[in-house]
Amino acid sequence: MKLLDIGTVSDRSGLPPSTLRYYEEIGLIRSVGRHGLRRQYDTPVVTQLALISLGKMAGFSLDDIRAMFARDGTPQLPRAELHLRADALDAQIRGLTRLRDALRHVADCPAETHMDCPKFRRLMDFAARASGRRGR
Numbered sequence: 001m002k003l004l005d006i007g008t009v010s011d012r013s014g015l016p017p018s019t020l021r022y023y024e025e026i027g028l029i030r031s032v033g034r035h036g037l038r039r040q041y042d043t044p045v046v047t048q049l050a051l052i053s054l055g056k057m058a059g060f061s062l063d064d065i066r067a068m069f070a071r072d073g074t075p076q077l078p079r080a081e082l083h084l085r086a087d088a089l090d091a092q093i094r095g096l097t098r099l100r101d102a103l104r105h106v107a108d109c110p111a112e113t114h115m116d117c118p119k120f121r122r123l124m125d126f127a128a129r130a131s132g133r134r135g136r
Contacts, residue, residue, distance in 0.1 A: 003032065003040040013049040020049075028052060028066050030073065048073050058085050099123075 010017050023029045024039070029048055031039040048069065055065040070076050102123045111117040 002043055003035075004043060004045070005035060006031075006039040006041070009041050009045060009049070012046045013053075015049060015053075023049075023052070026062065026066070028062065028069070044073060048075075051075055058082075058089070060085070 004012070006017050006020055009015075009020060013020075015023075020029065020039070024031055029041070029045050029052075031041050033040045051068075052062075052065050055068065056062075060068075064081075068075060068077055102119060106114060106117060106120045106123065109117040109120065111120075114120045
């Protein structure tokens with residue numbers, strides 16, 4: 001099997017060597033040896049790093065992501081948790097879409113002032129309620 005040194009893995013993954021060392025330190029990835037002072041990795045580590053990046057983009061913590069890999073690094077993805085995360089993203093997308101549409105309306109609203117715009121007033125009420133829920 002061909003081994004990749006830390007610089008090559010860094011280039012292929014887009015992650016700095018310091019992140020690779022950190023991921024190794026916390027058990028997300030494993031090096032298989034060293035060539036001089038440079039860590040060496042099996043080629044599947046690049047795929048594993050892509051899955052880690054995808055998990056981070058989906059909002060999973062590094063601890064959550066670590067639990068998604070077997071000891072040998074093969075993915076063991078929790079399908080039910082992935083469905084829940086996808087549902088949460090759908091809700092966030094719907095909320096952000098409503099916010100975007102409201103902001104576009106307010107930007108183009110023909111009312112003399114923003115405070116005269118009913119949609120802007122509803123947006124302000126929504127923001128006040130949302131802020132109150134986060135403060136609890």
